[in-house]
Amino acid sequence: MVPLHAACVWLSLAPLLVLGVPPIWTQPEQVHLSYAGAPGSMVVTWTTFNKTESKVEYGLLGGRLFEMSAKGDATLFVDSGEERRKMFIHRVTLTGLKPAANYVYHCGSDEGWSDVFLFTALNDSSSFSPRFALYGDLGNENPQSLARLQKETQLGMYDAILHIGDFAYDMDEDNARIGDEFMRQIQSIAAYVPYMTCPGNHESAYNFSNYRNRFSMPGQTESLWYSWNLGSAHIISLSTEVYFYLEFGQELLFKQYEWLRNDLEEANRPENRAVRPWIITMGHRPMYCSDDDQDDCTKFDSYVRLGRNDTKPPAPGLEDLFYRYGVDVELWAHEHTYERLWPVYGDKVYNGSRERPYVNPKAPVHIITGSAGCRERTDKFNPNPKEWSAFRSTDYGYSRMQVVNATHLYLEQVSDDQYGKVIDSIWVVKEKHGFSAWL
Numbered sequence: 001m002v003p004l005h006a007a008c009v010w011l012s013l014a015p016l017l018v019l020g021v022p023p024i025w026t027q028p029e030q031v032h033l034s035y036a037g038a039p040g041s042m043v044v045t046w047t048t049f050n051k052t053e054s055k056v057e058y059g060l061l062g063g064r065l066f067e068m069s070a071k072g073d074a075t076l077f078v079d080s081g082e083e084r085r086k087m088f089i090h091r092v093t094l095t096g097l098k099p100a101a102n103y104v105y106h107c108g109s110d111e112g113w114s115d116v117f118l119f120t121a122l123n124d125s126s127s128f129s130p131r132f133a134l135y136g137d138l139g140n141e142n143p144q145s146l147a148r149l150q151k152e153t154q155l156g157m158y159d160a161i162l163h164i165g166d167f168a169y170d171m172d173e174d175n176a177r178i179g180d181e182f183m184r185q186i187q188s189i190a191a192y193v194p195y196m197t198c199p200g201n202h203e204s205a206y207n208f209s210n211y212r213n214r215f216s217m218p219g220q221t222e223s224l225w226y227s228w229n230l231g232s233a234h235i236i237s238l239s240t241e242v243y244f245y246l247e248f249g250q251e252l253l254f255k256q257y258e259w260l261r262n263d264l265e266e267a268n269r270p271e272n273r274a275v276r277p278w279i280i281t282m283g284h285r286p287m288y289c290s291d292d293d294q295d296d297c298t299k300f301d302s303y304v305r306l307g308r309n310d311t312k313p314p315a316p317g318l319e320d321l322f323y324r325y326g327v328d329v330e331l332w333a334h335e336h337t338y339e340r341l342w343p344v345y346g347d348k349v350y351n352g353s354r355e356r357p358y359v360n361p362k363a364p365v366h367i368i369t370g371s372a373g374c375r376e377r378t379d380k381f382n383p384n385p386k387e388w389s390a391f392r393s394t395d396y397g398y399s400r401m402q403v404v405n406a407t408h409l410y411l412e413q414v415s416d417d418q419y420g421k422v423i424d425s426i427w428v429v430k431e432k433h434g435f436s437a438w439l
């Protein structure tokens with residue numbers, strides 16, 4: 001017979017005996033915003049580990065708390081790692097938001113609510129001068145710029161963030177727990193302003209499934225390529241990875257190229273370009289760079305710039321396309337450095353003039369900003385850059401951009417190593433946009 005005290009010990013251990021059964025996780029986490037593309041809209045995305053409803057309760061700041069509510073859907077995401085971890089990604093699109101108004105919200109369901117967050121609905125006027133933070137290559141480990149970005153975002157310095165590929169290093173690692181942790185890390189930025197993304201090579205595992213499932217960009221491509229408008233800018237986000245991971249479908253490369261051509265054609269219709277004269281692209285791997293690591297951009301015949309001729313049919317590159325349609329500014333990352341280029345096309349510099357290179361430039365302006373901080377540290381430069389390299393830095397940091405009006409766009413580089421010092425800045429001034437501006 002079991003003595004009484006032994007029975008008591010067994011009973012006190014009972015909760016431990018059910019270890020191995022996953023806990024019930026209905027608590028929302030990894031909250032982030034994105035712009036759905038239509039004026040007055042915003043998408044709230046978050047994660048739970050058990051299935052719940054998807055609700056956002058919100059209201060104007062200073063008004064009655066949570067007086068409005070919206071419902072959405074959750075999709076089951078099964079990571080392809082050994083553990084086949086499951087999570088539910090919730091998406092709710094808010095519509096009818098008042099431009100420039102401040103909203104308070106929380107998300108979740110009656111089984112658990114998030115903290116309370118704030119956001120400003122995007123101003124859809126083309127005379128609005130949006131301010132962006134730009135960077136790529138931000139990881140879970142060594143995220144040097146993160147604290148500064150968190151504080152500046154919460155201070156209201158940015159209307160949107162552009163994360164130009166390479167997240168977490170890598171989102172799929174440790175059965176996607178690194179992805180979870182990274183999405184928790186950026187919540188303090190991304191729950192407050194739209195966090196707009198494009199895929200990088202670090203997202204490639206299982207055909208980019210963590211990237212495609214966790215983000216909610218406009219359009220129907222699972223966030224791979226899309227465009228949107230803000231202020232006087234038309235912003236195009238694209239996947240440079242379609243040039244490198246042919247095993248996931250060579251047709252993606254051609255599909256994206258076709259889409260880019262149509263999107264640029266549409267953006268260049270005179271009535272559209274008159275309202276949104278700036279065309280800005282963001283893609284992960286640059287066409288040009290002066291780093292010393294044998295990446296695509298270090299080669300004269302880079303795939304992204306000139307295409308590939310080992311595919312059937314040969315795959316066109318992006319430089320001619322962007323030049324033909326008068327793309328003004330091209331934002332890139334991947335190199336863990338900052339580099340500003342003189343206006344360049346076909347490996348040649350086309351400055352506006354000797355004294356004022358960025359006033360009426362005769363070719364697109366390229367910026368590479370991939371030094372936000374990750375476990376791979378920063379990259380080294382080639383000691384002898386080509387003549388299109390105007391300024392470069394290996395400091396950790398990120399860029400800021402303001403599309404001021406139809407003619408003026410401002411760019412600057414922040415060094416995290418130098419405590420937030422602005423180490424480079426330019427004004428791009430264009431009295432004319434489109435292909436004819438090059439002539």
Ligand SMILES: [Fe+2]
Pocket residue numbers: 166200201202284333334335
């Ligand atoms: Fe990369």
